[in-house]
Amino acid sequence: MRTFERAGLPRLPVIGQGTWFMGERRAQRSAEVDALRLGISLGMTLINSAELYGAGGAEEVVGDAITDCRDDVFVVTKVWPSHARAQDVELAVRESCRRMRTPYVDLVLLHWPTRSVPLKETVNGLRAIQRAGLARHVGVSNFDVAWLERLRRCEEHPGEMLANEVPYSLSERGVERGVLQEAQEHGRLVLAYSPLAHGRYSGWEGKPGLLAAARTHSATPLQIALAWTVQRGGIVAIPKALSPAHIRANAAAGDIVISPEEMAAIGLDFPEATKPFRPALPANMAMHRLAFGAMQLQKRLRG
Numbered sequence: 001m002r003t004f005e006r007a008g009l010p011r012l013p014v015i016g017q018g019t020w021f022m023g024e025r026r027a028q029r030s031a032e033v034d035a036l037r038l039g040i041s042l043g044m045t046l047i048n049s050a051e052l053y054g055a056g057g058a059e060e061v062v063g064d065a066i067t068d069c070r071d072d073v074f075v076v077t078k079v080w081p082s083h084a085r086a087q088d089v090e091l092a093v094r095e096s097c098r099r100m101r102t103p104y105v106d107l108v109l110l111h112w113p114t115r116s117v118p119l120k121e122t123v124n125g126l127r128a129i130q131r132a133g134l135a136r137h138v139g140v141s142n143f144d145v146a147w148l149e150r151l152r153r154c155e156e157h158p159g160e161m162l163a164n165e166v167p168y169s170l171s172e173r174g175v176e177r178g179v180l181q182e183a184q185e186h187g188r189l190v191l192a193y194s195p196l197a198h199g200r201y202s203g204w205e206g207k208p209g210l211l212a213a214a215r216t217h218s219a220t221p222l223q224i225a226l227a228w229t230v231q232r233g234g235i236v237a238i239p240k241a242l243s244p245a246h247i248r249a250n251a252a253a254g255d256i257v258i259s260p261e262e263m264a265a266i267g268l269d270f271p272e273a274t275k276p277f278r279p280a281l282p283a284n285m286a287m288h289r290l291a292f293g294a295m296q297l298q299k300r301l302r303g
């Protein structure tokens with residue numbers, strides 16, 4: 001697994017692990033814990049979760065997976081925007097720590113931008129959890145170019161908000177129009193979410209550029225797709241996988257380095273986005289509360 005360095009950070013793997021849809025069903029709990037532990041053993045030591053996922057259930061899975069290896073893992077979690085008020089950020093992160101049975105989180109992100117709480121207040125709340133030792137680093141998620149501009153006005157120094165977690169895959173390249181460049185210019189880490197298009201990759205496997213690179217590297221097209229995502233540097237892709245075969249394949253993808261010629265050929269298969277990335281959810285509190293409530297209800301119904 002290739003890793004990279006950033007000032008003030010431990011070495012990070014180029015491929016980490018997502019946890020969306022984990023922690024939703026008790027019957028799957030041990031398979032999910034085993035999946036994350038297999039990934040950790042193969043070097044995918046960055047684990048990405050959120051208080052939203054499984055209404056906290058995914059964080060409980062993470063807690064079980066890291067119980068004897070906490071110091072070897074870089075744990076990322078996210079505060080849902082219905083908790084974007086400064087005092088709510090702290091309460092939410094304390095709950096996340098309790099569920100993951102850890103005294104601190106390595107990186108805490110605001111999950112989505114919201115217009116209902118001044119961004120400055122949320123940034124202050126994130127700073128406060130850092131000062132309190134609940135988070136080593138803080139950042140944001142789903143911030144587009146306009147929201148990043150607002151964020152910079154709230155920062156005390158550029159890149160104080162360490163990371164921006166955004167969708168990035170062969171079929172979703174909107175962040176190449178400004179967001180990735182902003183991260184590079186301001187020293188932000190990018191976490192590439194849904195790097196395998198949330199499993200909707202069926203059309204990818206017959207693409208000639210991807211297939212040719214797969215043949216050259218004795219890899220699968222999906223491994224090349226993951227390697228493509230992190231090729232420009234400063235990016236950690238966070239695929240979610242339950243199947244042991246997928247987990248092994250994803251970890252091995254972290255060793256693949258694609259040549260500029262291969263990148264160009266793959267670029268012909270998957271054209272650049274015509275529009276820049278925009279967060280899909282409306283940035284208002286009613287929607288955020290509804291989404292959070294729905295997740296909690298779902299958890300209660302599933303038992």
Ligand SMILES: NC(=O)c1ccc[n+]([C@@H]2O[C@H](COP(=O)([O-])OP(=O)(O)OC[C@H]3O[C@@H](n4cnc5c(N)ncnc54)[C@H](OP(=O)(O)O)[C@@H]3O)[C@@H](O)[C@H]2O)c1
Binds near residue numbers: 017020192198242243
């Ligand atoms: N910040 C945000 O708003 C946000 C939004 C979405 C996602 N995320 C984060 O990003 C993570 C990943 O995104 P995602 O869960 O949407 O989807 P994804 O990682 O793009 O795709 C997951 C799907 O791909 C399959 N898969 C994984 N590795 C594979 C491989 N090597 N070959 C073939 N299939 C493979 C998985 O199957 P199996 O599970 O059966 O192995 C699963 O069906 C999430 O879990 C979450 O942590 C963040």
